[in-house]
Amino acid sequence: MVVEKKVNQVVDSVEGDPPQRWGFELPLLLFTGFRSLIDQLHEELADHGYPDLRPAHGFAMQAIGPDGVTASELGRRLGISKQAAGKTVDRLAAMGYAQRVADPRDARRKLVRLTPRGLDALTLSAAVFQELRGQWAERLGNGRLTELEDALESVVGPAGFRLDAAGWFGD
Amino acid sequence: MVVEKKVNQVVDSVEGDPPQRWGFELPLLLFTGFRSLIDQLHEELADHGYPDLRPAHGFAMQAIGPDGVTASELGRRLGISKQAAGKTVDRLAAMGYAQRVADPRDARRKLVRLTPRGLDALTLSAAVFQELRGQWAERLGNGRLTELEDALESVVGPAGFRLDAAGWFGD
DNA sequence: TCTTTTCGACAACCACATTGACCACCCTAA
DNA sequence: TTAGGGTGGTCAATGTGGTTGTCGAAAAGA
Numbered sequence: 001m002v003v004e005k006k007v008n009q010v011v012d013s014v015e016g017d018p019p020q021r022w023g024f025e026l027p028l029l030l031f032t033g034f035r036s037l038i039d040q041l042h043e044e045l046a047d048h049g050y051p052d053l054r055p056a057h058g059f060a061m062q063a064i065g066p067d068g069v070t071a072s073e074l075g076r077r078l079g080i081s082k083q084a085a086g087k088t089v090d091r092l093a094a095m096g097y098a099q100r101v102a103d104p105r106d107a108r109r110k111l112v113r114l115t116p117r118g119l120d121a122l123t124l125s126a127a128v129f130q131e132l133r134g135q136w137a138e139r140l141g142n143g144r145l146t147e148l149e150d151a152l153e154s155v156v157g158p159a160g161f162r163l164d165a166a167g168w169f170g171d
Numbered sequence: 172m173v174v175e176k177k178v179n180q181v182v183d184s185v186e187g188d189p190p191q192r193w194g195f196e197l198p199l200l201l202f203t204g205f206r207s208l209i210d211q212l213h214e215e216l217a218d219h220g221y222p223d224l225r226p227a228h229g230f231a232m233q234a235i236g237p238d239g240v241t242a243s244e245l246g247r248r249l250g251i252s253k254q255a256a257g258k259t260v261d262r263l264a265a266m267g268y269a270q271r272v273a274d275p276r277d278a279r280r281k282l283v284r285l286t287p288r289g290l291d292a293l294t295l296s297a298a299v300f301q302e303l304r305g306q307w308a309e310r311l312g313n314g315r316l317t318e319l320e321d322a323l324e325s326v327v328g329p330a331g332f333r334l335d336a337a338g339w340f341g342d
Numbered sequence: 343t344c345t346t347t348t349c350g351a352c353a354a355c356c357a358c359a360t361t362g363a364c365c366a367c368c369c370t371a372a
Numbered sequence: 373t374t375a376g377g378g379t380g381g382t383c384a385a386t387g388t389g390g391t392t393g394t395c396g397a398a399a400a401g402a
Contacts, residue, residue: 002192005206020313020317021320022297022300022301022306023297023299023300023301023302023303023304023305024297024300024301025297025300025320026208026300026303026307026320027204027205027209027212027300028318028332029320029323029324029327030201030202030204030205030208031201031202031205031336032327032332032333033198033201033323033326034198034201034202034205034324035336035339036326036327037197037198037201038198041198043390049298054340054341054342055339055340056340056342057342059246069213070348070349070350071349071350072348072349072350080302080389080390080391081390081391081392082349082350082391083350083351083352083390083391083392084348084389084391086351087388087389088342088389089390090341092270093238102316103386105398106348106349106398106399107349107398107399108348108349108350108397108398108399109348109349109350109398110349110350111296115184125195126193127193127194128194129193129194129195129197129198129219130193130195130271131194132194132197132284133192133194133197136197136326139325139326140322140325142191144322145322146191146192146320147315147318147319147322148318148319148322148323149192149196149200151311151315151316151318152201152203152204152319154310154311155204155207155310155311156200156203156207156306161199161203162203162206162340163192165202165206165340166340166341166342166389167389167390168206168226169225169226169227169336169337169340170226170227170337170357170358170390171174171225171227171229171259171262171337171357171358171359173391241379241380241381242380242381243379243380243381249358251358251360252360252361253380253381253382254359254360254361254381254382254383255358255359255360255380258357258358258359258368259358259381262358276366277368277379277380278366278367278368279366279367279368279379279380279381280367280379280380280381281380281381337358337359338358338359341359341388341389342388342389342390
């Protein structure tokens with residue numbers, strides 16, 4: 001990559017107008033948008049009886065899915081060790097969002113399944129996201145919103161979304 | 172918020188086409204875009220002699236800024252305790268990106284400043300982001316990219332960007 | 343059947359945050 | 373001028389969520 005050139009470009013334009021927009025604005029805008037949606041989601045969730053859910057829990061429950069998974073598989077999906085996944089399940093179970101059930105077809109396995117409460121939280125989340133998208137559509141106009149979504153998809157690809165976001169940021 | 176209505180809407184359309192796009196795609200697209208930019212940034216940083224930098228370090232260094240801050244103020248900006256901020260500074264200092272200097276005007280304070288190496292990393296990051304934005308512009312066309320940025324800004328506002336992203340996600 | 347792999351658990355450990363306590367220092371008002 | 377309150381930095385204890393290592397039981401494959 002020709003970054004050296006860019007260094008001078010950036011340094012030079014400190015005294016002047018940005019070419020169009022600074023490059024660093026893009027990730028910040030994306031992150032701020034994401035964060036605002038997630039924060040609003042959890043406000044709604046709290047108001048509707050799920051005050052203890054955190055963003056990471058949503059990813060975990062999404063990774064469990066409607067059919068359930070083993071703790072090992074959950075670890076793979078979340079990008080953490082199976083032991084850490086087991087502890088995550090413990091926490092979700094203690095909060096009443098998940099449970100372990102023995103797998104009759106494989107005595108080693110214990111399937112992690114969402115409880116009805118867990119499924120409800122997921123259903124509500126989907127509805128809140130739909131509502132929030134509606135608010136964006138109101139503000140931007142449906143066309144601009146769709147273009148935004150399409151543009152993003154064409155850059156990042158429709159590639160299956162990664163759920164291993166928990167420790168990714170970490171120090 | 173009229174979420175109850177949305178629940179049925181979402182449940183109903185499980186058997187059918189999404190209204191346009193599912194609401195949950197929007198946050199995922201935003202996050203995936205953000206993540207892809209950050210991942211590529213850190214690939215570049217690693218290739219240019221900064222292999223030990225993690226995303227969270229970038230936020231911390233950004234919070235320190237070119238003028239330096241006290242550890243307490245750093246804690247406020249990052250949304251963590253001053254003790255945790257102090258440890259973060261210890262880590263950055265151990266890696267050679269920051270240093271503490273006594274403040275001659277206030278004997279209590281120790282100013283945290285970026286080292287030349289830290290400043291270089293920040294400058295390089297800005298250049299990489301500029302380059303990455305160029306790649307997006309190539310793929311989308313400059314017009315569509317600018318529209319994307321403008322649309323995002325009009326939703327989340329030009330409000331100063333929050334740096335307290337580290338523990339925000341957390342479990 | 344024998345070997346290898348997989349699953350879930352237990353234990354020890356580590357990284358990074360927390361709270362609480364403390365002293366040194368600045369600032370201001372009596 | 374001095375007493376008090378607020379602020380800055382550090383130490384200590386603790387909590388949480390992750391890691392690796394190990395293990396026995398069970399499944400899968402040669």
